[in-house]
Amino acid sequence: MADIHVLFVEDDDVIREATQLALERNGFTVTARPDGLQGLEAFRTDRPDIALLDVMVPGLDGVSLCRRIRDESTVPVIMLSARADSIDVVLGLEAGADDYVTKPFDGAVLVARIRAVLRRFGHAGGGSTTGSTAQGALLTFGELEIDTEGMEVRKGGVLVALTPTEMRLLLEFSAAPGTVLSRDRLLERVWEYGWGGDTRVVDVHVQRLRTKIGQDRIETVRGFGYKLKA
Structure with missing residues (x-):
């Protein structure tokens, strides 16, 4: 899955840098930003293939950023949350996110989830018409x-x-x-x-x-x- 551009918005410097390195080792091109406003600007400038948004980022929180992205594009969005709290999860999904991952996460798991989402977006079909009208x-x-x-x-x-x-x-x-x-x-x-x-x-x-x-x-x-x- 070459030439996949990921927008990653995360305010924790350690998590942002470590995750960016892990994604780049797996062949992704990564644009990383520390807050939602910079993330929105990067989304509009770079037009990434997928967005990873932490829920709690300054400037423009991840849920609001997801809504702004969804107003402009159907690009896949995965929300990242420090807890599996029902409010965080549901708000992110209702804002238009396609999936979510709870932190702390294993890099291999995150890569697998990204690839699964991208496969779905690349191959939106697949449903049989058998038995339908x-x-x-x-x-x-x-x-x-x-x-x-x-x-x-x-x-x-x-x-x-x-x-x-x-x-x-x-x-x-x-x-x-x-x-x-x-x-x-x-x-x-x-x-x-x-x-x-x-x-x-x-x-x-x-x-x-x-x-x-x-x-x-x-x-x-x-x-x-x-x-x-x-």
């Missing part, structure tokens, strides 16, 4: 239309802007309409977590997807998971 590459669910080749979604004929992670999630649902998909399955298929993970990532992304395609389009099946209305 497919016409070629077009899936139709009421007023919702999913173009699986053009990677476009329309609701009532109006284009819906989805991040690649949201698109991958919707494709998983649309490949098996009416079938309950567990959070663990979605973590494995969309986030590539082969070892389990934090199901809050799934819950927040489902809520974000609902606000875009319709609150009643994805049903919650308590104790089991979610399903797309066929």
Whole structure:
């Protein structure tokens, strides 16, 4: 995965320098900044392929920076938090982050998570059309239309802007309409977590997807998971 440019925003000098070295040893180009305002400037100037944002940075905190980035781009964002606190995690995900990593983290784990996110963004497709109301590459669910080749979604004929992670999630649902998909399955298929993970990532992304395609389009099946209305 050559020529991948990472924006890394972290105010702790030791963590920033050590992580930058670890990422560069793994072949990434890294722009590191100590605060959110400098991070936003670097994002706009350098247009990185992925952003790693610490939640608690001065100037412009990581959650606010994530929102600013998401207003301008669908570039993948991973939040870094010193604790697995529910508020930190949920705020970051609701702001548009695709994943999060808790500090202290192992460099190899961080690299694996970055590569997993980049694979998802590079290959947003992959959902089968078997069993759906497919016409070629077009899936139709009421007023919702999913173009699986053009990677476009329309609701009532109006284009819906989805991040690649949201698109991958919707494709998983649309490949098996009416079938309950567990959070663990979605973590494995969309986030590539082969070892389990934090199901809050799934819950927040489902809520974000609902606000875009319709609150009643994805049903919650308590104790089991979610399903797309066929």
